[in-house]
Amino acid sequence: MMKRSATLLLKTLSDLRSKLGVFDEIEKTFPQSEIYLVGGAVRDLLLKRETKDYDFLIRRVPAEALGRLLRKHGKVSWVGKNFGVFKFYPAKVDFEEAIDVALPRTEESFSESGGYRDFKITSDSELSIEDDLRRRDFTINAMAAHLATPQSGSHLSDVLTDPFGGFEDLHLGHLRAVGDPDQRFAEDSSRVLRGLRFAAQLHFSFEDTTWVALKKAVRVVNAKREDGTFVVPRETIAKEFIKAMVHDPALSFDLWDKSGAFSVLIPELLQMKNCPQPTNYHSEGDVWVHTALALSQLSSALFQEEFKRGFDAETVLAVLFHDIAKPVTIQTPEKDGTDRIRFNKHDLIGARMAKKIARRLKLSSFPKGSRYSVDIDGLAWLIERHLVLVQGDLQTMRAATVEKIFLNPQFPGEKLMQLIYCDGMATIPKDGRAEVLHYHLIKERIRNIAALAAERDKLPRPLLNGRDIMNLLDLQPGPQIGQYLMLLREEQLSGRISMPEAAINFLKAYRTSSRSLGSSD
Numbered sequence: 001m002m003k004r005s006a007t008l009l010l011k012t013l014s015d016l017r018s019k020l021g022v023f024d025e026i027e028k029t030f031p032q033s034e035i036y037l038v039g040g041a042v043r044d045l046l047l048k049r050e051t052k053d054y055d056f057l058i059r060r061v062p063a064e065a066l067g068r069l070l071r072k073h074g075k076v077s078w079v080g081k082n083f084g085v086f087k088f089y090p091a092k093v094d095f096e097e098a099i100d101v102a103l104p105r106t107e108e109s110f111s112e113s114g115g116y117r118d119f120k121i122t123s124d125s126e127l128s129i130e131d132d133l134r135r136r137d138f139t140i141n142a143m144a145a146h147l148a149t150p151q152s153g154s155h156l157s158d159v160l161t162d163p164f165g166g167f168e169d170l171h172l173g174h175l176r177a178v179g180d181p182d183q184r185f186a187e188d189s190s191r192v193l194r195g196l197r198f199a200a201q202l203h204f205s206f207e208d209t210t211w212v213a214l215k216k217a218v219r220v221v222n223a224k225r226e227d228g229t230f231v232v233p234r235e236t237i238a239k240e241f242i243k244a245m246v247h248d249p250a251l252s253f254d255l256w257d258k259s260g261a262f263s264v265l266i267p268e269l270l271q272m273k274n275c276p277q278p279t280n281y282h283s284e285g286d287v288w289v290h291t292a293l294a295l296s297q298l299s300s301a302l303f304q305e306e307f308k309r310g311f312d313a314e315t316v317l318a319v320l321f322h323d324i325a326k327p328v329t330i331q332t333p334e335k336d337g338t339d340r341i342r343f344n345k346h347d348l349i350g351a352r353m354a355k356k357i358a359r360r361l362k363l364s365s366f367p368k369g370s371r372y373s374v375d376i377d378g379l380a381w382l383i384e385r386h387l388v389l390v391q392g393d394l395q396t397m398r399a400a401t402v403e404k405i406f407l408n409p410q411f412p413g414e415k416l417m418q419l420i421y422c423d424g425m426a427t428i429p430k431d432g433r434a435e436v437l438h439y440h441l442i443k444e445r446i447r448n449i450a451a452l453a454a455e456r457d458k459l460p461r462p463l464l465n466g467r468d469i470m471n472l473l474d475l476q477p478g479p480q481i482g483q484y485l486m487l488l489r490e491e492q493l494s495g496r497i498s499m500p501e502a503a504i505n506f507l508k509a510y511r512t513s514s515r516s517l518g519s520s521d
Contacts, residue, residue, distance in 0.1 A: 006156035009045040013037060013147050013159065016054070019093045022073040023147055026061060029069065034059040036129060036144040036161070043140045046170055047202070055100040057132060057144065060125055063103055070101060084123020104132035130163045137184055137191045138198065138210075139166035139176045169207070175199055176207035185217035190232045192218045193240035196259060200244040200252040218260045234362040237265065242363065242372045245316045250296040253320070266357060269320075271327035278341045281435070284428040287326045294319050294426035298418075302425075307418055313372045315415045317354070317363065318382035319422050325350035347387045351380040378412050386419050389438035400489035402445050417443070449493055463492055463503035472504060473511060484510075 016037070017023050023035050036057045044051040058066055063084060070076045070088050077098075079085040084103035089095070104127035129144050136142040144161040160167065169176050175195055177184040185191055192214050198204060206214065223231045244252040256262045262269050272287035284290055297303050298311050298319065325346040331338045358364065358376045366372040388405060406413035417439070424436040464472075466481045475481065484507060491497045497506055 006046075008048050009042065009145055009156065010159070012041075012045055013145055017147055020073070020090055020099075021092075022069055022088075022090075025072070026058065026066070026069055030061045030065070033061045034129070035147040037147060038133070038144045039136070039141055042143045042145050042160075043166070043170065045145075046143075046167065052096050054095070055102070056147075057102050057104060057129065058125075059104055059127070059129065061103075062125055063123070066101070066103070084121075103127075104129065106131065106135060129161050133161070133163060134178065136178055137188075137194060139164040139169045139178055140174075140198075140204075142166050142178050173202075173204045174207045175204045175210060177210045177213065181210045181213035182216070185213055189217060189221050189223070190236050190240070192221055192259070193232075193237060193244075193261065196252070196255050196261060197240045197244040197247070199255055201247040203248070203251070215260055218264055221261070222264050234360070235365040238362045238365040239372070241265075241361070242313045242317075242366065242374065245320070246311075246313050246372060249298045249316050249319070250292060253292055253295050265361065268324055268353060268357065272323065275327040275330060276332075276341060277326075280340075280430055282427060283430050283432070284426060287323050290426050291320065291323055294322070294422040297422040297425045300425075303418075303421070306421060307414075309414075311418055312415075313366070313374050314379055314382070314412065315418045317358070317374060317379055318386070318415065318419045321350060321354040321357070321379070322347075322383050322386045322419060322423060323350065324353050328353075347384055351384040354383050355380045378415075381411060382416055382419050385416055386423055388416075389420060389442055394438055394441050397442075397445075398486070398490045399445070399449060399493035400486050402442070403449055403489070403493060406442070406446050407449060417446075460492060460498075462489060463497065463500045464488060464507075469507065472507060 026033055026035065036059075037054065038057045039053075039055045041051045041054050044053075061069075067076060067078060067086060070086055074091040075089040077087040079087065084105050086101045087098040088101045089098050103123040103125050105121055105123040106127065133142040133144060142162075142164050143166040146159045146161065148159055164178050165176075175198055195206070195210075195214055199206065221232050221237070225231060241252075241256075244255070256266075257270075272291060275287040277285075277287060277290065282290060284293055295316070298316060304310065323343075323346065326343045329343045329346040329349055331342045331344065333340065355376055358374065358379060363374045363379075364376050366374065368375075385405065405411065406416065420442075421436065421439050424439050425434045427435040429435060462485065464485075466477075466485060469475065469481055469484050470477065473484075487510065488497075488503050488506065491506055492503070497503055
């Protein structure tokens with residue numbers, strides 16, 4: 001097992017030496033130096049996972065000399081004397097992000113608040129590699145691989161420094177804190193959320209004492225300092241939460257619940273537990289069970305087959321929050337005299353609740369274009385419309401309406417389809433078959449409209465615009481214009497008219513007909 005795990009790591013170490021010539025120069029200038037790849041890159045390579053996040057630690061080289069050597073091979077920014085970290089941008093190698101090149105350092109918490117910034121950090125080029133690794137969070141992140149010269153170090157045991165048993169935990173699939181877990185989490189409360197993200201990302205389980213300590217520490221993740229600022233920044237919470245949910249939605253949902261993170265940060269979700277649903281439509285169980293089942297669809301083979309491009313954070317959060325308002329809108333025959341359990345306007349109220357939560361936790365912290373990016377208004381739009389296929393007669397839904405909702409580039413129509421699919425697959429009537437008929441019907445209608453677009457390379461442009469209609473019918477601006485535009489678009493997408501002249505004739509005939517029937521137009 002060790003030999004198989006070592007292959008990718010050793011090859012990467014060799015490649016890095018070759019690509020980043022600065023390491024050869026460092027060793028030549030300072031023969032006593034030691035160069036290590038540390039942290040997540042070592043973990044991922046031992047798991048045979050590709051990584052682009054390279055962090056290096058250099059021992060026995062003075063900071064000023066290290067900076068000069070790095071600058072000969074690329075651009076360098078110095079994070080700070082105490083931090084002892086250089087951001088290195090190699091000149092001859094294209095890396096997506098800066099490479100961290102650091103001196104060994106110690107971290108001493110000067111506060112019991114649990115803030116990741118509340119540390120006294122001291123760099124020391126003579127500090128042992130073991131002492132540097134001692135400050136890290138989990139054993140699987142506390143390993144270092146020595147970039148030995150090519151003649152030496154052909155086996156993993158020759159290059160790996162692992163003072164806390166991270167290699168064994170890696171192969172056991174365990175997340176175990178370095179040293180005392182209570183102390184590790186007390187030093188930095190964000191490590192709690194980082195651990196939950198690792199568990200979802202790697203499908204690892206927590207070692208018992210680490211799990212107990214994590215559940216205690218999660219209670220203070222929402223703590224504030226005396227000046228009113230949060231100990232753990234909301235941006236940090238957002239990034240750890242979103243990454244976890246995207247890596248494995250259903251597992252993260254379970255971990256955040258069992259750890260207590262939901263009760264501290266998103267308590268609104270817990271009201272879904274034991275919130276009943278009409279059993280003739282939802283034999284799967286209460287709203288919580290339904291939501292968990294909907295989230296599990298995102299990682300299913302059927303979802304991957306249906307949506308080739310996969311899903312992003314906005315879709316995950318839409319599935320998570322789509323029924324969040326059911327507990328606050330529930331009406332029952334016993335209490336309210338309704339014909340069955342109902343949740344009137346839970347889509348609209350849920351959208352508002354989701355926006356409030358997203359703003360509170362700054363869930364839009366990732367940059368646009370990222371898989372983790374969340375547009376808060378887009379998230380609310382998805383939740384508002386997740387019932388669009390069951391709130392009216394799908395068979396009579398206008399083609400222009402289908403286009404407006406599902407094919408408009410200004411709105412996330414494909415994500416809405418993903419949400420509707422997950423919701424339908426998690427809605428199990430008494431006969432045991434998932435409620436996805438509406439999904440497949442709208443999919444067919446979208447396909448037909450898309451086929452029309454394919455004939456013209458894109459959807460046809462509207463035959464008339466609002467100003468044309470006002471001039472033609474001698475109308476002032478108002479809601480009528482939008483109604484006429486929608487009517488024309490329906491006729492056009494249905495293939496009944498295709499030329500401006502036909503559009504003019506249609507509108508004139510429609511207006512004459514409306515007046516003869518006594519319509520106020």
